[in-house]
Amino acid sequence: MSAIPSPATSRRSFLRSGAGIATAGAAVAAGGGYYLLHRPARDRQLVLGRISDAMAEVERLSAGVVQPLDAATAWSWAQTLEHCAQSIEFSLQGFPAHKSALFQNTLGSAALAVFAWRGRMSHNLAEPIPGAPALDANASAEGALARLRQAVQDFGAHTGPLQPHFAYGALSRAQYEQAHAMHLANHLSAFDLAAA
Template identity: 55%
Template sequence: MNRRNFLAATTLALTGDFVMADLPKVGSLDDALRWLDSLDKAAGVKTTGQWPMVSVLEHMAQSVEMSLDGFPQPKSALFQNTAGAAAFAFFKWRGQMSHSLSEPIPGAAALHREGDWRPASARLRAAIERFTRHQGPLKPHFAYGALGKADFALAHAFHIANHQDEIVVQAR
């Protein structure tokens, strides 16, 4: 967690009865489903980042959906096969991703900025379940290029875990 998010989470914890989620870090898509279960049971959920919960969850759902349906604005094949592939290899080696938590997927539909986050949580859950059941080829990632299913599942888990850093839950 970066300093800004730590300070924001600490302020929430002191003033609004919110605490950093005492949940294991997402390391797989099964973990992500269990994490969504925990969010759904929480008294309240907020982000310490620039996006509201609904946007964060929609963004994660879009990423999983696009691995099945295609990314609208992929980077060039040269980028995917060089910098993009190197970035994913580094994240895989490190065991985690770090990226801008307020940067939308290029060309993706606009994210909702207001509203209940629970439908977005259900959308992410449905996207993960659809991805898990999927048997056919996957679409290339807009930056990393072609990934096998195991690597794409890992990329999705890393992506969700990175956003998990900015989520706090209300203590019951």
């Protein structure tokens, strides 16, 4: 598996390409602000670069009494875990619906580059994956956690090609690893353990 460049290296490469600031600005101006600027009022802003780091945080939270941070998410803990599992599963099986190739090659790739540059994703935490089955409002946290663990295990064991992301297009394994970790971190930032 190829190494993910350090945030400093990614920033330098992104800015040196001449696309950095201009692309990010264009993404915000053209509606990509959904991807770049969304931040709930309360958010732990976790920075996790590997799926294993994200899953360690999932396990830490799951071992206690998890509570959403005020207004940070509209989903329950179980629905959040289910959504994150869907994203990983779709990277192996194929996403049910895609943004246009134009979007993927402009705003989508620019958003992912900015996320990689700063090491953190920000997106609407109540936005479902396009075309994905609705999240189960009655899902159990135990069942959703088991599904997420299985999806992570399947991703780790997968040796075939990965499917294009619905918004970012074709990604390398290292890019997908980072994207999944950042996606998990963004959602996990909306939860914390209840005070004892």
